[in-house]
Amino acid sequence: xxxxxxxxxxxxxxxxxxxxxxxxxxxxxxxxxxxxxxxxxxxxxxxxxxxxxxxxxxxxxxxxxxxxxxxxxxxxxxxxxxxxxxxxxxxxxxxxxxxxxxxxxxxxxxxxxxxxxxxxxxxxxxxxxxxxxxxxxxxxxxxxxxxxxxxxxxxxxxxxxxxxxxxxxxxxxxxxxxxxxxxxxxxxxxxxxxxxxxxxxxxxxxxxxxxxxxxxxxxxxxxxxxxxxxxxxxxxxxxxxxxxxxxxxxxxxxxxxxxxxxxxxxxxxxxxxxxxxxxxxxxxxxxxxxxxxxxxxxxxxxxxxxxxxxxxxxxxxxxxxxxxxxxxxxxxxxxxxxxxxxxxxxxxxxxxxxxxxxxxxxxxxxxxxxxxxxxxxxxxxxxxxxxxxxxxxxxxxxxxxxxxxxxxxxxxxxxxxxxxxxxxxxxxxxxxxxxxxxxxxxxxxxxxxxxxxxxxxxxxxxxxxxxxxxxxxxxxxxxxxxxxxxxxxxxxxxxxxxxxxxxxxxxxxxxxxxxxxxxxxxxxxxxxxxxxxxxxxxxxxxxxxxxxxxxxxxxxxxxxxxxxxxxxxxxxxxxxxxxxxxxxxxxxxxxxxxxxxxxxxxxxxxxxxxxxxxxxxxxxxxxxxxxxxxxxxxxxxxxxxxxxxxxxxxxxxxxxxxxxxxxxxxxxxxxxxxxxxxxxxxxxxxxxxxxxxxxxxxxxxxxxxxxxxxxxxxxxxxxxxxxxxxxxxxxxxxxxxxxxxxxxxxxxxxxxxxxxxxxxxxxxxxxxxxxxxxxxxxxxxxxxxxxxxxxxxxxxxxxxxxxxxxxxxxxxxxxxxxxxxxxxxxxxxxxxxxxxxxxxxxxxxxxxxxxxxxxxxxxxxxxxxxxxxxxxxxxxxxxxxxxxxxxxxxxxxxxxxxxxxxxxxxxxxxxxxxxxxxxxxxxxxxxxxxxxxxxxxxxxxxxxxxxxxxxxxxxxxxxxxxxxxxxxx
Numbered sequence: 001x002x003x004x005x006x007x008x009x010x011x012x013x014x015x016x017x018x019x020x021x022x023x024x025x026x027x028x029x030x031x032x033x034x035x036x037x038x039x040x041x042x043x044x045x046x047x048x049x050x051x052x053x054x055x056x057x058x059x060x061x062x063x064x065x066x067x068x069x070x071x072x073x074x075x076x077x078x079x080x081x082x083x084x085x086x087x088x089x090x091x092x093x094x095x096x097x098x099x100x101x102x103x104x105x106x107x108x109x110x111x112x113x114x115x116x117x118x119x120x121x122x123x124x125x126x127x128x129x130x131x132x133x134x135x136x137x138x139x140x141x142x143x144x145x146x147x148x149x150x151x152x153x154x155x156x157x158x159x160x161x162x163x164x165x166x167x168x169x170x171x172x173x174x175x176x177x178x179x180x181x182x183x184x185x186x187x188x189x190x191x192x193x194x195x196x197x198x199x200x201x202x203x204x205x206x207x208x209x210x211x212x213x214x215x216x217x218x219x220x221x222x223x224x225x226x227x228x229x230x231x232x233x234x235x236x237x238x239x240x241x242x243x244x245x246x247x248x249x250x251x252x253x254x255x256x257x258x259x260x261x262x263x264x265x266x267x268x269x270x271x272x273x274x275x276x277x278x279x280x281x282x283x284x285x286x287x288x289x290x291x292x293x294x295x296x297x298x299x300x301x302x303x304x305x306x307x308x309x310x311x312x313x314x315x316x317x318x319x320x321x322x323x324x325x326x327x328x329x330x331x332x333x334x335x336x337x338x339x340x341x342x343x344x345x346x347x348x349x350x351x352x353x354x355x356x357x358x359x360x361x362x363x364x365x366x367x368x369x370x371x372x373x374x375x376x377x378x379x380x381x382x383x384x385x386x387x388x389x390x391x392x393x394x395x396x397x398x399x400x401x402x403x404x405x406x407x408x409x410x411x412x413x414x415x416x417x418x419x420x421x422x423x424x425x426x427x428x429x430x431x432x433x434x435x436x437x438x439x440x441x442x443x444x445x446x447x448x449x450x451x452x453x454x455x456x457x458x459x460x461x462x463x464x465x466x467x468x469x470x471x472x473x474x475x476x477x478x479x480x481x482x483x484x485x486x487x488x489x490x491x492x493x494x495x496x497x498x499x500x501x502x503x504x505x506x507x508x509x510x511x512x513x514x515x516x517x518x519x520x521x522x523x524x525x526x527x528x529x530x531x532x533x534x535x536x537x538x539x540x541x542x543x544x545x546x547x548x549x550x551x552x553x554x555x556x557x558x559x560x561x562x563x564x565x566x567x568x569x570x571x572x573x574x575x576x577x578x579x580x581x582x583x584x585x586x587x588x589x590x591x592x593x594x595x596x597x598x599x600x601x602x603x604x605x606x607x608x609x610x611x612x613x614x615x616x617x618x619x620x621x622x623x624x625x626x627x628x629x630x631x632x633x634x635x636x637x638x639x640x641x642x643x644x645x646x647x648x649x650x651x652x653x654x655x656x657x658x659x660x661x662x663x664x665x666x667x668x669x670x671x672x673x674x675x676x677x678x679x680x681x682x683x684x685x686x687x688x689x690x691x692x693x694x695x696x697x698x699x700x701x702x703x704x705x706x707x708x709x710x711x712x713x714x715x716x717x718x719x720x721x722x723x724x725x726x727x728x729x730x731x732x733x734x735x736x737x738x739x740x741x742x743x744x745x746x747x748x749x750x751x752x753x754x755x756x757x758x759x760x761x762x763x764x765x766x767x768x769x770x771x772x773x774x775x776x777x778x779x780x781x782x783x784x785x786x787x788x789x790x791x792x793x794x795x796x797x798x799x800x801x802x803x804x805x806x807x808x809x810x811x812x813x814x815x816x817x818x819x820x821x822x823x824x825x826x827x828x829x830x831x832x833x834x835x836x837x838x839x840x841x842x843x844x845x846x847x848x849x850x851x852x853x854x855x856x857x858x859x860x861x862x863x864x865x866x867x868x869x870x871x872x873x874x875x876x877x878x879x880x881x882x883x884x885x886x887x888x889x890x891x892x893x894x895x896x897x898x899x900x901x902x903x904x905x906x907x908x909x910x911x912x913x914x915x916x917x918x919x920x921x922x923x924x925x926x927x928x929x930x931x932x933x934x935x936x937x938x939x940x941x942x943x944x945x946x947x948x949x950x951x952x953x954x955x956x957x958x959x960x961x962x963x964x965x966x967x968x969x
Contacts, residue, residue: 005105007108009109009124011107012083012084030091032070043068044066046069051068052066054103063075070092072089077128103138140278150278151276156276158286162272172717176716180258186205187253188202189203190202200240201238202238202239206232211256214228214229217239225241225242227240227256264661271691281697282324287324294324294747302346302350305342311756312339312342312754319339320347322701326699328703329753332911334755335758341376343678348377356677358658358680360685364680365380369394370388377654379657381666404640407645411634415630418626421627424623428617434576437572441573445568459549470541474531591623647668650672673698676700677696677697677699677701679694679701679704681704683704683706683710685738686737702738710736713735717734756777759914762784763793764916771944772906784918790953790955793920794919795953796926796948796955797924798926799956799957800927817849818851819892824894824923828846828855828888829855829858833859841886842884842888844872847902847908876911890922890924895928899933903937904937926954
């Protein structure tokens, strides 16, 4: 849909401070770009039908994209909206064509280029507001045309509530960021090799205090890109940003400041505004979220893998058949990732469209991509520091760079093959000349042969006539003898093949055939004898003739002339065959030609050489055109940057993997419409973040577990919310995931519960099922065996036998809030050292960061590296979605009042307990835990205590220490 807009008065364009420099650099890569603002104005003015324009509505004032015939101009309105900054010029991309095909404004206006803002007239027309209004009206009309339902009051209230939460969260983030100091830099330069993403990575020369590795920063005054510190060396910080920076807005001197995450808030706002304007790919998303009205799930014929259990198969079919949204509840170990990979494989072969694979965390996205079927083409969008090493080859930058290297290698090989074409064409021309010379020498030879024959006939008389007659007889007799030999050979071959027959009839036929063979052998002997006699007569006659001709001068002269012609013909023949051999060698890698043996008679050889020459002659034009095409391709590839390949990689991918925020943070997929959005670990994604990917797909599947970790709700945000009048609704948006908000209100047909776990030992799973999942979780696991330390898979090490002074917690000193429990830490440290030495995959999980730091410090005495410690020790949040053979968990709290702090959120122990594949070892003060003040936690501990008494192993602190000592641990 198009909408014409007429702007009265010219639109003024002012170049950014580095536009000219950037254009010069980009024109070397893309020759079709303009030389400067004057040409941009000329090209814009050269569109009498109006300039196609798209309005960008983001955080702040937004922007305007103008399209000439050959490139795209990105503008930003000035503060007073009286002119536009010329920010960037880019070549046309696939996404631009896609956007224009759907909708755009056609702007009719006069265009003016001004060198500086002060040159803009004071009374310049302010067109930005009019363009925005026209754009918003166009979006509404487009939605009406596409039959997208209009928003009613409950939809508006829902979006207003989310927008209000986003504002509170943004304001809180800005206040927090304002208290953190920045890092001054004196110069900046791009980093990267040719073909890599140099425009996304920069080296900043820091003045004074430098940032830490992995810190998230942004450039003060450049708010649209967030960066992460890759490394800090000698006062230089290398920072990779979420995407290419706008070079003309990048100050040469400035300050790196802690990221305010404005981009996150901007993307949240864009998602809400897309829903308001009804411009989402998911047409019924608001109806689903607000009214929980769903279309029936279609029946599909696709068959899942036999490895899927019934509940997994139901989730698989539901994902293929759902028209709007499906919820898959997957308790730990129930095979959520397997279901996702089956869905991806089925949709790849159905050709319905791409999958957007997303989650709150990078880890969850990577877990799925690592296990995808190998025929599923996946692209990962993200920062390599946050991406699993096994998945980094799938990063778009890596993929594009690898593809570019492969294209350069293959095009170089083709280019090398065609480098010999000029020499081949020269030899082809030479072969034509030599064929002509050979033909002339052959004609001369035939003439000399005729002359010699005439002389011999005139002088030789009767002897010559007799010799000619005998020669013809010998030739005929030779042919007759040859035919008889061939027939005899066939008879013998047929007889040999039929000798295996049995019975009197076969024997009789065999005897008849043998007699026939003998007869033909006798005839052949006679004919051979006759041939010998004729040849002998011919020899004597030729001797008589030569005696007559020997002294005749005319004959001798003709003979010498014939011999010279024969020698010349042989040379010309050899010259032609040599030229052909050189031509074949030059064309070996381009147009292989069959060889010519050279042992055949001259007539056959000459015909074959002429045929090969003609074959090449017919293909000269094609070969030259192909060589030019390959040369152009080779030049284009060697001058190509990896970023130019990104759109094609996105186009042909089956799955795009990124975090929820990343789904809107990469221009590479801004124009993509996904068939299905799969959100893993959806129980951790609050509504404001979930909307960002959900609006980009026609359908969605939320996969997660509302009984595990919820979204992280910051204390400062909750305090700000509680100061408002609508605090209850906003607190729910902060604390609850979209999955949790929907699971109990959507139709049962749109919720699938995975029921069979294959991870935890039966004893652990039984307790987890009973207490957290209402007894619905089943197990399909082999019985676990004991190890050198424990006989059961479920173990509790009780510190209650220690004195109060030894076992009780204490407040953490220093910067870490929370508690430290030294007795618990000593046990956990020795257990960790024991299992690390045994080679088991282990994890140590504690609820308090202060206790974690204490344990990491203790592990420094035995752990091989800090990386080893960081990978295996953490809080509950860092292990959601993971699994280990042995899980060590410490409760930390131990006091006489039964105070347990935030342990009362039972989803946290649920996460910790369900990571174990072989053994779960719990360490704590059972007395404190069983007398906890929180009734729900106390009930959980009573259930756990009962399970330990019947199915587990309980051991006191002293006995465990004795066992470890006996084992040398």
